[in-house]
Amino acid sequence: DSMIYINQSNINYSIQTVRYLISNITLHTNDGTNILIDNVHFVDVSIDSTLKISIPQIANNDYTSISFTMGLSSDQNFTDLFLNENFFPSFAWPEFLGGGYHYMQLEGDFNTVFQGYATHTGPTNGTDYSFTKDFPLTTNIKSGNTITINMEINNWYSNPHVLNLYDGIMENAGIQDLLKNNGIADVFSIE
Secondary structure (H helix, E strand, C coil), X not given: CCCCEECCCCCEEXXXXXXXXXXXXXXXXXXXXXXXXXXXXXXXXXXXXXXXXXXXXXXXXXXXXXXXXXXXXXXXXXXXXXXXXXXXXXCECCHHHCCCECCEEEEEEECCCCCEEEEEECCHHHCCCCEEEXXXXXXXXXXXXXXXXXXXXXXXXXXXXXXXXXXXXXXXXXXXXXXXXXXXXXXXXXX
């Protein structure tokens, strides 16, 4: 909540809210087996319990990659599907923009503490802007291991498209597409 970040456009900004959905979190093996870790996971950086997914036990296997979808694909993203989840109703995407659920809510101030931005991503006009990332695993994953999914927030605004911070993103299909492209490029990493 301080103006300590600088984006590619040389604009100072703060981060007050970071909430997002990742879905279809899956481990893949070299024999073609897929292990679904979580169908939908809500992350709110202000709630510690949302920052981890604990899997009681997985079979020892040669897991070659992990994949997940940022947001919800169109077959999962329709109004009232997740009524009993902790992100409902705050993550409901407005019906006049296509309904369903937000993928992300990233909010704060820029330039001054009185000039806010809201980077809300989701299915504008019913178009699916979710995307799937697949990361190779370099070590054998077994019970007790940790996989960390990192999100580099600045990269939402910088690669391959330099984007400014402003409001009005929800109804802007062009910006939603650019954010999707930036997200695919290098927003996420794993360790």
